[in-house]
Amino acid sequence: MRPSPATTALFLAPGVGLLLVFVVLPVLLTAWISLNNWSMYTPLSGMTFVGLENFERLLGDRNFRLAFRNTLVYAGLSLAFILPLSFLLGQFLFTGLRRGRTVLRSMLFVPYMVPTIAVAIIWGYLYSPLYGPLNQILRFFELPGQAWLGSVDSALFSLVIFNVWQTIGYYTVLVIAGLTQIPRTFYEAALIDGANAWQRTRFVTLPLLRRTLLFVVVIATINTVQVFEPVYVLTQGGPANATNVLSFQVYRSAFEFGLAGQASAMAFILFLLLVVAVGAVMRLLRDPEGRDL
């Protein structure tokens, strides 16, 4: 017996209602605020409608363009490390390591469990150019010390290293979970057919891990595009705006400069960027046979 439309609506209402209140409404509100000038000191009714002025201003805003570029670079570099590293580590932990697998997996996952703010403070010390342990190690091997967060050339990359270190355990666990779903019979058949290790990886593991890798890319994209805490704690967007990313620029515009309209315009663009990026990734990694992943 098919349920009546009223019954369907009744059962859907809690879920849809929550989605409307906590997802759709904030997005619409952000879009509306982006069309206004607002200092956040007044109620929403005190906003001044300015149409698309905030978006126009952003087009000519040097800081916004730089933050946009830095966000893309940060996300791209992070993904370039996270994807292959998590795959290799996952493979190693799942198939290559016979003893100590659980311990190593736990050690990899621990940084992800510690609050970013706490570990960022530690990394601030590690990255110190003169007294930081990283440069002391380099100097021990008679290698030149690096400026790390103190240089416009290396600051963003230093944040990428921090991000990869902190999150790689989480993505590795995702990969391991994906590997457990691949039936052993595929590998046995490949072995019988004479496939070597590389061929088994290329033609068995990677195709069957596609869904997991897609999930890793989507989650890593969302997380990296929204990076905020390490920038806030370690660099404040500096030096010379080298680590200024969209989330931090949104924060500064809204809370430090009182330009909530402009900040909302940026946040809305960030939202659209994420939708486009995730859509592009899903399309790029779509199953060759066109099935939904």
Place this chain on the structure above:
Amino acid sequence: MAHPTRRLSRLLAALALAVLFGAGVAQVQLTYLTHWPPETVALLEDAIEQYEAQNEGVDIQVRAVPFGNLLSTLRSQAASPSGPTIAGIYELWLPELVANDIAAQLPQDLTTDLTENWSEGLVGSVSVDGTHYGYPNEVNLYALNYNTRLFEEAGLEGPPETWEQLEEYAEALTKREGNTVMQQGFGIINSWDSGAVHPWLSLVYSNGGSLIENGQATLDDPAALEAAQLYERFIANGYTDPAMGTANASTTGPYLQHFANGQTGMIIMANWWQSALRDSMGDSFEDVATAPIPVGPNGSGPTPVSYAWLTMVNSNASDEQQQAAWEFLAWLNGPDSGEAGSSAMGDILMSMGILPSRGSDVEAHGDELSTPFLEGYVSQLDNARPFPTVMGGAEATAAIQQALEALQFGQLDAQQAMEQAQRDVQSILDR
């Protein structure tokens, strides 16, 4: 043994009685928002406890947030009647708070207290268009701090008084190993807006320049360009390593550590960092000396940037809360609340090495203000020039910071940096 239901009934009855009894004494609840560290908050709470004992019916809770979160907390909560009743704020934020009707006017009966006990300049720091909005408390100004031990090692005597000497001293204090600067002669702060802008602006002021005149940005003035060129030379000659100047979210970090560890010979900083330096340096703090800002070729004397903080009352609070808040602030800033003629506020500020602003507080703390470190600041109070408080001031500061940092990291030369800063600041002022 009583039945659980009966015990629960008794408990609920006791709670109800407690609520009814509590409701008998009218309580005015106030919240005091501050960015002070825990040890200072403890002193404020002691003062509050003393006040509450004398004024039954007033309950004041302190809410402390890091400096970086103070403005964001105000923005997100000040519009609500249940937001902070009292807040310690940076004077640069006042025009916007007044424009948005957040800052309540100082009651008429307290105006005389303000104008008679604080200097005209400080009264100006709590005023917008002639109306007063609070009590001044912290006064900060900039001076040259230098490490006397490093000076002795380099064979230098006394602090530099001119830019020319500043460059000579910076060269003498710089030590390298290969291409790595192990000890920089002069430290320049980056990644923190005020830390980047105020020291540089102190050099501009000490070269006869300014930041804003009659609502117009004046960074295209030769005095500003020369200060930018001074920075350019420091970096080009390796007397300053920008990588050693980064600040973190709590406005401390590597720049402070490098000075504290004796890896920076000289730096321009404000008096508030005394407590942070002392904590980092321990006994070596005795090596730190203070001197006036070196004077540029077009300057007539040291002219450091100064800025003040004030305590304001939220106009969205109820009338009863506002009245109680002003009464408390009058007491906190009055001569009877602290030790030996000082206000409690004066005592609290001095615990951090911050100069108090009330005239009688400066007198009461005369001995402490004449320590070698603070005396160098106190002696420059009369020469100090306030950072301009205008709408968009925070954004303008960030714009100058960006230009200066682009200069420090070789993205722009001095001329380009000043052109960019002038353009950006003017567009913010025009908004």
